[in-house]
Structure formats: structure tokens, C-alpha cells
Amino acid sequence: MTSEHNPAVVESPPRRILLGPGPSMVHPRVYEAISRPLVGHLDPQFLELMTQMQQRLRDVFCTENQLTIAVSGTGSAGMEAAFVNLVEPGDEVLVCVNGVFGNRMSDIVGRIGGTLHRIDRPWGEVFDPQEVEEALDRSPEIRIVAIVHAETSTGACQPLVEIGRICRERDCLLVVDAVTSLAGIELRVDDWLIDVCYSATQKCLSCPPGLAPLTFGPRAVERLARRRTKVISWYLDLAMIQEYWTERQRTYHHTAPISMNYALHEALALVLEEGLKPRYERHRLHSRALIAGLEELGFEPAAQEGHRLPVLNAVWVPDGIDEAQVRRRLLDHYSIEIGGGLGELAGKVWRVGLMGESASRDNVHALLTSLGELLTSDSDAARATAALDAARAVYVS
Amino acid sequence: MTSEHNPAVVESPPRRILLGPGPSMVHPRVYEAISRPLVGHLDPQFLELMTQMQQRLRDVFCTENQLTIAVSGTGSAGMEAAFVNLVEPGDEVLVCVNGVFGNRMSDIVGRIGGTLHRIDRPWGEVFDPQEVEEALDRSPEIRIVAIVHAETSTGACQPLVEIGRICRERDCLLVVDAVTSLAGIELRVDDWLIDVCYSATQKCLSCPPGLAPLTFGPRAVERLARRRTKVISWYLDLAMIQEYWTERQRTYHHTAPISMNYALHEALALVLEEGLKPRYERHRLHSRALIAGLEELGFEPAAQEGHRLPVLNAVWVPDGIDEAQVRRRLLDHYSIEIGGGLGELAGKVWRVGLMGESASRDNVHALLTSLGELLTSDSDAARATAALDAARAVYVS
Numbered sequence: 001m002t003s004e005h006n007p008a009v010v011e012s013p014p015r016r017i018l019l020g021p022g023p024s025m026v027h028p029r030v031y032e033a034i035s036r037p038l039v040g041h042l043d044p045q046f047l048e049l050m051t052q053m054q055q056r057l058r059d060v061f062c063t064e065n066q067l068t069i070a071v072s073g074t075g076s077a078g079m080e081a082a083f084v085n086l087v088e089p090g091d092e093v094l095v096c097v098n099g100v101f102g103n104r105m106s107d108i109v110g111r112i113g114g115t116l117h118r119i120d121r122p123w124g125e126v127f128d129p130q131e132v133e134e135a136l137d138r139s140p141e142i143r144i145v146a147i148v149h150a151e152t153s154t155g156a157c158q159p160l161v162e163i164g165r166i167c168r169e170r171d172c173l174l175v176v177d178a179v180t181s182l183a184g185i186e187l188r189v190d191d192w193l194i195d196v197c198y199s200a201t202q203k204c205l206s207c208p209p210g211l212a213p214l215t216f217g218p219r220a221v222e223r224l225a226r227r228r229t230k231v232i233s234w235y236l237d238l239a240m241i242q243e244y245w246t247e248r249q250r251t252y253h254h255t256a257p258i259s260m261n262y263a264l265h266e267a268l269a270l271v272l273e274e275g276l277k278p279r280y281e282r283h284r285l286h287s288r289a290l291i292a293g294l295e296e297l298g299f300e301p302a303a304q305e306g307h308r309l310p311v312l313n314a315v316w317v318p319d320g321i322d323e324a325q326v327r328r329r330l331l332d333h334y335s336i337e338i339g340g341g342l343g344e345l346a347g348k349v350w351r352v353g354l355m356g357e358s359a360s361r362d363n364v365h366a367l368l369t370s371l372g373e374l375l376t377s378d379s380d381a382a383r384a385t386a387a388l389d390a391a392r393a394v395y396v397s
Numbered sequence: 398m399t400s401e402h403n404p405a406v407v408e409s410p411p412r413r414i415l416l417g418p419g420p421s422m423v424h425p426r427v428y429e430a431i432s433r434p435l436v437g438h439l440d441p442q443f444l445e446l447m448t449q450m451q452q453r454l455r456d457v458f459c460t461e462n463q464l465t466i467a468v469s470g471t472g473s474a475g476m477e478a479a480f481v482n483l484v485e486p487g488d489e490v491l492v493c494v495n496g497v498f499g500n501r502m503s504d505i506v507g508r509i510g511g512t513l514h515r516i517d518r519p520w521g522e523v524f525d526p527q528e529v530e531e532a533l534d535r536s537p538e539i540r541i542v543a544i545v546h547a548e549t550s551t552g553a554c555q556p557l558v559e560i561g562r563i564c565r566e567r568d569c570l571l572v573v574d575a576v577t578s579l580a581g582i583e584l585r586v587d588d589w590l591i592d593v594c595y596s597a598t599q600k601c602l603s604c605p606p607g608l609a610p611l612t613f614g615p616r617a618v619e620r621l622a623r624r625r626t627k628v629i630s631w632y633l634d635l636a637m638i639q640e641y642w643t644e645r646q647r648t649y650h651h652t653a654p655i656s657m658n659y660a661l662h663e664a665l666a667l668v669l670e671e672g673l674k675p676r677y678e679r680h681r682l683h684s685r686a687l688i689a690g691l692e693e694l695g696f697e698p699a700a701q702e703g704h705r706l707p708v709l710n711a712v713w714v715p716d717g718i719d720e721a722q723v724r725r726r727l728l729d730h731y732s733i734e735i736g737g738g739l740g741e742l743a744g745k746v747w748r749v750g751l752m753g754e755s756a757s758r759d760n761v762h763a764l765l766t767s768l769g770e771l772l773t774s775d776s777d778a779a780r781a782t783a784a785l786d787a788a789r790a791v792y793v794s
Contacts, residue, residue: 010446010662013436022652023435034656035432038420038605039413040734049407072607073470073632076651080632108631202652208435210469210607210654232629234505235470235477252739254473255419255599257607259431260657265407337437342649 016331017363020339021152021312022180023202023209024355026267030207033266034259041256049265050256051247056268060182060205060276061197061215063189069245070264071212071236072257075179075200078212080108081236082175082196086144086220088229089113093144094135094172096127100153100343101177105146112232117142123344124154124314126307129162136170144173150181152203153342155314155351156303157185164193173220179203182213183271184283184311184355195220201260204283204311206356207267210260271356283310285394286359290352291315292390293368296383297375302349311359313352314345323347326374334370364391413728414760417736418549418709419577420599420606421752422760423664427604430663431656438653446662447653448644453665457579457602457673458594458612460586466642467661468609468633469654472576472597475609477505478633479572479593483541483617485626486510490541491532491569493524497550497740498574502543509629514539520741521551521711522701526559533567541570547578549600550739552700552711552748554582561590570617576600579610580668581680581708581752592617598657601680601708603753604664607657668753680707682791683756687749688712689787690765693780694772699746708756710749711742720744723771731767761788 018025039046057068071081083105087093093114095106098121109116119135121127127147136142145167149158160176167174173195181187182197184204189197195217202209216224216238224238231237235254243251271279287310291301299315301308308314317323323340327350330336339351352367368391372384415422436443454465468478480502484490490511492503495518506513516532518524524544533539542564546555557573564571570592578584579594581601586594592614599606613621613635621635628634632651640648668676684707688698696712698705705711714720720737724747727733736748749764765788769781 010442010449011430011433013433013440013442013446013659015434016436016440018435018437020437023437023655026435031432031434033408035428036408036410037412037428038415038423038599039410040415040417040420041606043410043413043728043734045407045410049410052407073474074651074654077470077632080630104631111627111629111631200652202435202655208654208656209438209652210657230508232508233477234501234508235474254471255597255606257471257605257657258420258599259605259660260607260654262410263656331440337440 014335017336017366018358019352019354019363019367020337021351021353022200022355024204024206024353025357026206026208027270027357029270030263030266034208034263036262038258041258042250042252046258047250049261050245053261053265053268054245056265056272057213057215060268060271061189061213062187062191063215063217065189065215065217067216067221067238067242069214069241070261071214072254073212074209075198075212076104077236078198078200078214079105079177080233081212081214081238082198083108084112084231084233084236085224085238086173086175086196087112087114088227090115091144092117092139092142093146094119094142096132096147098125098127098154098156099123099148099151101148101151101179105177124156124302125304126156126158129166132163133166136166136172142172144175146175148177149187150178150185150309150312152180152312153345154303155309155312157307157309160192160194168193173223180309180312183276183279185309186280189215201264201267204355205264205267205271207263208260210257211264283354283359286354286361286364287313289391289394290354290364290367292394293364293387296387296390297371299350311353311355313354314349315352317348317350321375323350329374330370334366336367336370338367361395411732414733414763415755416749416751416760416764417734418748418750419597419752421601421603421750422754423603423605424667424754426667427660427663431605431660433659435655438655439647439649443655444647446658447642450658450662450665451642453662453669454610454612457665457668458586458610459584459588460612460614462586462612462614464613464618464635464639466611466638467658468611469651470609471606472595472609473501474633475595475597475611476502476574477630478609478611478635479595480505481509481628481630481633482621482635483570483572483593484509484511485624487512488541489514489536489539490543491516491539493529493544495522495524495551495553496520496545496548498545498548498576502574521553521699523553523555523704526563529560530563533563533569539569541572543572545574546584547575547582547706547709549577549709550742552706552709554704554706557589557591565590570620577706577709580673580676582706583677586612598661598664601752602661602664602668604660605657607654608661680751680756683751683758683761684710686758686788686791687751687761687764689791690761690784693784693787694768696747708750708752710751711746712749714745714747718772720747726771727767731763733764733767735764758792
């Protein structure tokens with residue numbers, strides 16, 4: 001056990017095992033890419049990299065959408081870009097809220113003057129497609145439906161296929177927050193009839209934070225073209241941004257974050273080299289092992305059964321544990337980061353991310369071993385052993 | 398002469414000499430910093446780095462403003478952050494326009510519902526403080542004045558001291574775009590009575606693009622507190638963002654772009670190690686040498702005399718030169734990037750950036766030598782020699 005926190009030497013960040021809600025760990029090839037020599041944002045070499053990267057993004061989103069880009073901001077900028085471009089003042093929008101990020105979508109819709117229709121589920125639960133259908137029946141003037149695929153605040157995974165069909169039948173656009181799901185669990189933008197989808201780089205793509213992958217399907221692009229008002233954000237105005245991202249145009253809008261784009265380009269290569277299906281399977285495997293071990297230590301999954309995210313494992317913290325103190329010890333003494341609860345789950349749950357590079361057997365073992373040391377006394381050391389055994393049993397099965 | 402452009406191998410970007418309007422060249426220490434191992438955005442080590450970085454930003458802005466941060470987007474996000482936080486629908490704003498970036502400010506003010514008052518100068522010229530004074534006399538309801546310090550599209554440098562005094566006397570807030578000036582030419586936020594100032598990382602700070610330094614003075618912060626409406630942008634809402642940047646709060650807003658913050662933290666260290674005054678002087682020296690050489694080759698400065706930026710040298714392209722072709726040859730055969738004209742100056746001027754790491758004798762010589770080869774024929778090779786001699790004369794004087 002060594003203390004890794006030394007505020008005096010911020011130039012030498014500690015090597016963390018990142019098992020929080022993001023950022024996740026980063027492959028050496030991505031670190032190499034981010035430090036490649038800069039070129040200009042209109043350099044033919046960089047434009048070629050953008051073109052390649054767009055195709056890689058399409059492959060990871062499972063879409064053929066032409067307008068598939070990386071927004072120059074973090075995941076929340078991707079969320080904001082989706083809404084400011086689609087929603088004009090007075091437009092009716094249905095937002096499904098079962099956690100922090102559904103709340104954030106509602107907040108944004110309100111700020112830009114949309115008329116908010118909101119349905120709520122208890123945090124940790126998911127929506128039945130019928131609830132969406134009924135909401136649209138009650139308010140047939142709604143033309144946009146927004147929902148979170150993987151709720152990072154609760155660990156719940158929202159099924160989307162039926163909702164896509166319902167939206168298409170009623171001529172609504174479906175906006176999906178895939179910040180925590182993209183490249184970690186199955187997500188099929190075209191097959192599932194998703195019109196707009198955004199994500200972030202620092203979750204299952206295992207790239208540093210700073211860009212937001214975003215895709216707009218043909219129906220959403222058509223809506224852009226029919227806008228009556230200017231997009232309220234200059235920085236996120238896709239009408240201008242897409243002129244920069246379109247081959248044979250490449251009109252300057254803002255200076256692209258070159259180094260971050262280098263990193264994302266490489267992170268996407270790693271995802272596609274592994275293959276989406278093996279990558280999803282890897283996330284499921286390590287999550288099963290982790291949960292098996294955590295249950296031995298007294299932690300129960302917090303999200304609705306059957307709808308638990310393998311990439312973001314939310315578990316109830318048992319009574320009697322000072323959760324903030326244990327998390328701080330994990331960080332200081334074992335250099336392992338896990339996440340606390342957000343919003344109404346603060347102090348009640350832990351959120352253990354197993355995203356991208358972070359999803360490995362070594363990391364599952366490291367966390368279970370450390371927690372075993374921190375949470376069990378000499379008298380019940382058997383529990384610590386049992387936790388590791390339970391994880392091991394998953395791996396050998 | 399080697400061609401450095403090979404679209405098939407985007408993973409190996411060419412080593413460019415970056416003499417365009419940004420990005421500028423990056424010091425090896427900054428490349429090292431950007432590839433440091435990630436930690437979480439709430440990691441004590443990262444929070445400590447933010448605190449240090451804020452102080453470095455204050456030192457470079459010459460301010461004691463508490464609310465001094467790096468916005469998680471490029472320079473244009475900094476511009477948008479300034480306006481969306483200050484301006485509420487119906488607020489009266491004076492924007493001074495003498496180039497692309499003044500135009501952009503006007504555009505943003507309009508999008509967010511501000512009432513735009515606009516004064517214009519021909520591109521390349523600067524405003525007389527009296528013009529600002531008269532505009533405020535005509536419309537005394539104006540409470541916000543916005544102006545560009547270093548107009549990247551024209552190479553003009555706007556004097557600010559008098560304008561600061563005029564704004565303060567009339568109880569107006571002064572917003573200054575310092576995207577291209579910060580750390581390259583003198584800028585004293587507090588002494589010059591600037592209330593809000595934003596910049597970008599990829600100009601004279603010589604950091605990759607992706608963050609926007611931003612400072613809000615006490616009068617601007619007071620205005621935030623008195624807002625009647627929510628800020629129209631969730632992503633750029635300083636009321637929430639400052640809770641993350643304030644010590645003893647550190648409330649999660651969005652995931653900070655960790656790697657970019659590492660880079661900026663290091664780039665600022667390099668600026669402060671050099672010292673602001675020597676750094677300004679270095680920019681002036683290399684600009685004088687460059688202009689002396691370019692004049693021998695027939696290029697005349699485009700911006701108003703006495704108000705020319707050393708960091709962004711705009712020059713008229715002489716008749717008979719296919720400017721786009723020559724720029725492309727510079728890039729392909731000499732791996733040197735310079736900038737073309739923007740907006741109404743497209744095709745008419747070149748913009749040669751000497752910013753931060755790019756401002757060096759080697760780079761001035763490389764550009765003059767290359768242009769000498771590209772622009773002069775055997776019969777007038779003496780002009781190429783004269784250009785180099787003129788630059789050399791500046792350095793030895």
C-alpha cells in the first residue's frame with residue numbers, strides 16, 4: 001500500500017486504475033497518437049484523417065449516416081449539439097427521465113425554448129415502450145423523443161428497438177444518448193431507427209475526454225434544412241460544422257482540436273480491430289465476474305434486473321460502510337478510482353465502470369482484492385477470499 | 398524538396414512548420430504533457446493541477462480575477478461562453494466589427510436574442526476610442542461593449558486602454574477577444590479595465606487547440622448573479638462551471654478534457670518561464686525580420702500602419718501570383734503552412750503567423766528561403782538573396 005497522492009508534483013500524475021464512470025483507461029497507442037506533431041486544421045493530411053475517422057465512427061455507431069462527426073467538446077456538448085440543432089422555440093419534445101442525464105436533457109430543452117413533455121421512471125429502472133407510446137398518444141404534437149441508452153448515473157440499460165419503431169410510426173425523431181454505451185454494449189443506430197445519437201470519447205471508446213461523436217440520420221438532416229430560426233449556438237451549429245466535415249467543402253468553421261482527433265482516430269481503430277461483438281462480450285464477461293465478487297462482499301446491483309449495464313456497474317453500498325472514506329482509501333492506497341453516486345443516489349451507490357481498456361481481468365481482481373483488504377477484518381477474511389473465488393469461477397466457466 | 402503529403406498514412410503526420418493563423422508549433426514538453434496517464438476529473442491530483450493552472454492563467458492574463466478558467470472547447474467556445482453568460486434576451490450590446498471575428502461576435506449576440514448595436518471599420522483598420530464613445534452616447538442603454546484585440550482575419554491590433562476607461566465611466570462591461578493576442582503581445586486585463594476576456598490555446602500559448610482560457614472580472618460576475626433568465630447553453634453555463642473550478646466545491650458539471658488541461662498547464666509554464674515581456678519582444682523581433690524580408694519579395698503589410706500585429710502578419714499578395722497554388726507548394730514541397738485570407742480578404746492576403754514556438758529565426762529564414770525559391774526565377778535570384786539579407790539585418794541590428 002503506497003500513497004499516490006502528492007499535490008506538489010502535479011506534473012507526474014499517478015498511474016490510476018480507472019474504474020469510475022469515465023474517463024476510462026487509455027491504450028498506449030492512443031497516448032502515442034495524441035502526442036503526434038500538430039498539423040493545421042485545413043492540412044490535407046488532417047482532412048484525410050477526418051474522412052477516415054468519420055468512416056470509423058459510422059462503423060462503431062452501425063450507421064451509414066453521412067453526417068457523422070466528432071463535436072469539439074465533451075459528451076455534454078454532444079448532447080447540447082443534438083438538441084440545439086433539432087429543437088426550435090415552441091417545438092414539443094418528449095424526454096424520458098430515469099437519472100441524471102435524462103434530467104440534463106430536459107434542462108437543455110427548456111433553456112432553448114422547447115416545450116417539454118416529460119415522463120419519469122424511478123432511478124435505476126427503464127421505460128416500457130408502452131409508456132412512450134402512451135405519452136405520444138396524449139400529446140400527438142410531439143415530434144422529438146429523447147432517451148438515454150445507458151444511464152451513467154444508475155447503471156440501467158434502456159431497450160430501444162421498440163421505441164424506435166414507435167417513433168418512426170408517429171413521425172417522431174428519436175434522439176438517443178449513447179455516452180456510456182457506444183462501443184461497450186450493442187448499439188445499432190440504423191437498424192434500431194435512431195435518428196440522432198451522440199456519445200463521448202472517455203467511456204467505452206477509451207480515449208481521453210474532449211470530443212463527442214455525433215450522428216444525424218437523413219430525417220434529422222431534413223429537419224435541419226427546414227429550420228425556421230437560426231441555431232441558438234454558433235459553436236454547435238451543424239449547418240456550418242458539416243461544411244467543414246464534408247469532403248470537397250472543408251470550409252473553416254472553428255479550429256478543430258487536432259490532437260484529440262488524432263487520439264479518437266486511433267481509439268476507433270483499436271475498437272474495430274477488436275471487433276464490436278467480441279468487445280461487447282468482453283464487457284459482459286468482466287462485469288459478470290465483478291458482480292459475482294462484489295455480491296460476496298455484500299454489494300447488490302442497483303439497477304433493474306435484466307437491464308443492468310455491464311460497462312457501468314451500480315451497486316448499493318451496504319449499511320455501515322463510510323462509502324466516501326473507502327473510495328478515498330481505494331484511490332490513495334491502491335490508486336484505484338471508482339465512482340460515487342450522483343444526484344439522488346449520492347452516498348447510496350457506487351458506480352464501477354468497466355469500460356474499454358478498463359474492462360480486464362487484472363482490474364477486476366485488483367478491485368476485489370483491494371476491497372477485500374479494506375472492508376473485511378481478520379475475523380472474516382474468508383469473505384475476501386470468497387469474492388475472488390466467485391470472480392475466478394466466472395472466468396473459468 | 399520532398400513531398401510530405403501522403404493521404405494513405407495519416408497515422409504519420411508530416412512535421413510541419415506552422416506559420417498560419419494557428420495552430421502554432423508545440424514545445425516537446427507540451428507533447429509530453431498531453432500524453433501523461435489519465436486520472437479522473439475529480440481526482441485530487443487533477444484538482445490540484447487545475448488550481449495551479451488557474452493561477453498561471455491569471456498571470457498570463459495579468460489579472461487577479463477569481464473566475465479564470467479554461468472552457469472545454471476551442472476559442473470560439475470561449476467567445477460563445479462570454480456572450481451566453483453575459484447577454485440575456487433584449488440586452489443591448491455594442492459590437493465593434495473590423496474583421497471575421499467581430500462579425501462572429503455579432504452573429505452570436507443575435508442568436509441569443511441580444512439587441513445588436515454595431516459599428517464597423519474597414520477590414521485591417523482599428524477603431525478610434527472616440528467612435529466607441531459616440532456609439533455609447535447615441536445608445537446610452539448599451540451595457541456591454543465587445544471588441545477584438547487582435548483580429549486574426551486582418552492582422553490589426555486594436556488599442557484598448559482608452560476604450561476600457563470609456564466603458565467603465567459609462568457602466569458598460571468590456572468584452573475583449575484575445576484569441577490571437579494572449580501571451581504574444583501585451584494584454585493587461587486588470588490595468589486596462591477589461592471585464593471579460595477569452596482566448597484560445599493554439600495561438601500564442603503554443604498548445605494544441607481544444608481549450609479556451611476565459612476570465613470574468615468582479616463586475617461581470619455580479620452580472621451573472623443578477624441574471625433574470627437561465628443561460629441559454631447548459632454546456633457553457635458559468636454558474637455551474639465555476640462550482641467545478643472553485644476550490645472546496647469541485648462539483649461535477651461535465652468531464653473536463655483531462656489531457657488538454659495537462660497540455661495547457663505545461664504550455665503556460667513555458668510562457669511564464671520565458672517571461673511575458675521577453676516573449677512579447679521575441680514576437681516583435683521575428684515579425685520585423687519577416688516583414689523586412691517579405692517586402693523585398695513584393696509583399697506589403699495589409700493592416701493599418703502603427704497597428705500591425707507581430708504575431709499575425711497579414712500581407713497583400715502581389716498581382717500575378719496564384720496565391721493558393723503557392724501556398725499549396727509551400728505545404729507540399731517545404732512542409733510550411735501559412736494562411737490564406739478569410740472572408741472579404743480571401744485570395745487577396747496571406748496571413749503569416751509567428752506565434753509562440755513558431756516565432757523563431759529558423760522559421761523566418763525557412764519561409765523566406767522557400768518563398769524566394771518559389772517566387773523568383775533565375776533572372777531575379779537577387780531578390781531572394783535580398784529578402785534573406787533584409788531579415789538578417791534586423792537580427793544583427
